[in-house]
Amino acid sequence: MDLKDLYRDVILDHNRQPRNFGALAHSDAHAEGHNPLCGDRLTVWLRFDGDRIADIRFEGKGCAISTASASLMTEAVKGKDKAAIKELYDRIHVLLTEPHAVADASLGKLAALGGVNEFPARVKCATLCWHTLNAALERSADAVSTEE
Amino acid sequence: MATALATPPGNFDAERVRRDFPILQQHVNGRALVYLDNAASGQRPLAVLRAVEHYETHTHANVHRGVHTLSQAATDAFEGARERARRFLNAGSTREIVFVRGTTEGINLVAQSFGRARLGRGDEILISALEHHANIVPWQMVCEQTGCTLKVAPINRRGEIELDALLGLLSSRTRLVAVAQVSNALGTVVPVERIVQAAHSCGALVLLDGAQAVAHAPIDVRALGCDFYAFSGHKLYGPTGIGVLYGREELLQEMPPWQGGGEMIRTVSFEHTTYNDLPWKFEAGTPNISGAVGLAAAMDYLESLGLEALAAHEQRLLAQATAALERLPGIEIIGTAAHKAAVLSFTMRGCHPHDLGTVLDSQGVAIRTGHHCAMPVMTFFDVPATARASFGCYNTEADVAALVAALEKAREVFG
Numbered sequence A: 001m002d003l004k005d006l007y008r009d010v011i012l013d014h015n016r017q018p019r020n021f022g023a024l025a026h027s028d029a030h031a032e033g034h035n036p037l038c039g040d041r042l043t044v045w046l047r048f049d050g051d052r053i054a055d056i057r058f059e060g061k062g063c064a065i066s067t068a069s070a071s072l073m074t075e076a077v078k079g080k081d082k083a084a085i086k087e088l089y090d091r092i093h094v095l096l097t098e099p100h101a102v103a104d105a106s107l108g109k110l111a112a113l114g115g116v117n118e119f120p121a122r123v124k125c126a127t128l129c130w131h132t133l134n135a136a137l138e139r140s141a142d143a144v145s146t147e148e
Numbered sequence B: 001m002a003t004a005l006a007t008p009p010g011n012f013d014a015e016r017v018r019r020d021f022p023i024l025q026q027h028v029n030g031r032a033l034v035y036l037d038n039a040a041s042g043q044r045p046l047a048v049l050r051a052v053e054h055y056e057t058h059t060h061a062n063v064h065r066g067v068h069t070l071s072q073a074a075t076d077a078f079e080g081a082r083e084r085a086r087r088f089l090n091a092g093s094t095r096e097i098v099f100v101r102g103t104t105e106g107i108n109l110v111a112q113s114f115g116r117a118r119l120g121r122g123d124e125i126l127i128s129a130l131e132h133h134a135n136i137v138p139w140q141m142v143c144e145q146t147g148c149t150l151k152v153a154p155i156n157r158r159g160e161i162e163l164d165a166l167l168g169l170l171s172s173r174t175r176l177v178a179v180a181q182v183s184n185a186l187g188t189v190v191p192v193e194r195i196v197q198a199a200h201s202c203g204a205l206v207l208l209d210g211a212q213a214v215a216h217a218p219i220d221v222r223a224l225g226c227d228f229y230a231f232s233g234h235k236l237y238g239p240t241g242i243g244v245l246y247g248r249e250e251l252l253q254e255m256p257p258w259q260g261g262g263e264m265i266r267t268v269s270f271e272h273t274t275y276n277d278l279p280w281k282f283e284a285g286t287p288n289i290s291g292a293v294g295l296a297a298a299m300d301y302l303e304s305l306g307l308e309a310l311a312a313h314e315q316r317l318l319a320q321a322t323a324a325l326e327r328l329p330g331i332e333i334i335g336t337a338a339h340k341a342a343v344l345s346f347t348m349r350g351c352h353p354h355d356l357g358t359v360l361d362s363q364g365v366a367i368r369t370g371h372h373c374a375m376p377v378m379t380f381f382d383v384p385a386t387a388r389a390s391f392g393c394y395n396t397e398a399d400v401a402a403l404v405a406a407l408e409k410a411r412e413v414f415g
Helices: A009-016 A064-077 A082-097 A105-118 A120-147 B002-006 B014-018 B046-059 B069-089 B103-118 B137-146 B163-169 B192-201 B249-254 B289-305 B307-327 B353-362 B375-380 B397-414
Strands: A029-035 A040-049 A052-061 B097-100 B124-128 B149-153 B174-180 B205-209 B228-232 B243-247 B265-268 B273-275 B331-334 B343-348 B368-370 B386-390
Touching (some): A009 A064, A009 A105, A029 A120, A040 A064, A040 A120, A052 A064, A064 A082, A064 A120, A082 A105, A082 A120, A105 A120, A120 B353, B046 B289, B069 B097, B069 B243, B069 B289, B103 B137, B103 B174, B103 B205, B103 B243, B124 B137, B124 B163, B137 B149, B149 B163, B163 B192, B192 B205, B243 B249, B307 B331, B307 B343, B307 B397, B343 B353, B353 B386, B353 B397
Parallel strands (some): B124 B149, B124 B174, B205 B228
Antiparallel strands (some): A040 A052, B228 B243, B265 B273, B331 B343, B343 B386, B368 B386
């Protein structure tokens, strides 16, 4: 059990200074995520440009893993469409949960979450933001379909 | 206070006690285990493990059901455990000792049996703001079922029940007061004698949640004067899945059964069923026999340590840990009541309780992090969660030092 592998510099940096933090004015969709077991709460706001995410921000209270994961996620998904986001999340999920998963270079800074793999109790901390993003994306899809 | 505690009454040798607990003789994450999660669950001494093993290897059969030798031996062991629990609580009769799964089931039994039969619109149940969910939710359920109202006495910033406010909420409408004797999230020792007296003078009954109290001080339900008292075996170094509900005999007598089945009946026909005597009326189905045997052994063990000397030992550890944490920068202790049990809830600035839990675990130190099944307490103190170190009979000054060193490690990681 290596603490430095879990709390890598990138994680600590994004925990101390989360990027894209704070409410997004004029958002197209938002969703709230809550992990009742640990009390973590976060809100994700989205603005679209066509089917791509033009802007994304988040706000919330959580542990270092949950805050850094959300911060890294906002940087990674900006400019991507829903299919690309799903593909990215699937790879993150493998990195977090599959035995002996190794981050490939294409994950960029998100690879810093690889240490969570050794700490099963903390996986849900890292995935809360992704579930919240999915909820916001689904809500925006609902909104589009009701308008049609 | 610290000086007075420097020479505790009685001789308490925690190092020797430690050797009675096989689970503590291991390394976790490469470090000697420092177990400071006793408020969640205590560990089992060899005496308990052996009593359960002996029962399982020599005695087991179903109870109250057969004429064969083992059935009688198992019944004797089970009913012997009931007598042991009666003595532990100083109850008047074994008819007042109902075996349950734990505190939660004991409170639910009272809520569903007493509550549903006797409460209605206009009646009030009074609890406090420091309760565990197990002493909140069962009452909310019975309020929904019967139309009675739940009242909550507030706490102050130290985590003590505002006694004047609680007394002010008592009235002729109050039918039952349900409070913890010791808060699991904050460690506050509640002045329950005063509450029992005031509640009784209003004609209300009192249920005490003793989950966090039983392992730390002698309990005498007749001296307390309470009407119901619930606790779990695993908090006092016994097995999980076994606990006791004490209820005054005349109350239990009048209360309807809450679960139907075998054991709780006298005669059954399709037209009419008559119920068994106390306490079996409340024990439908085959009980946790080995659990009861283990619980009795745990009570023997705990009393052999000397509860007064143990309490003094734990108070000394609490005082040392409190003083040490107060010296650490960025640590805030949540729950600073004048009278506390050996529970230390805290937060560290810049380090979420879950990160703290992970760092401490990496150093072999097991603490609880989270809301401690007391979300209203977390809301009151405006924290999402806390870290909680809780001490038991096998903890030593070295454990306090390990806690402090691990917290310094967390400060190093989180800067």
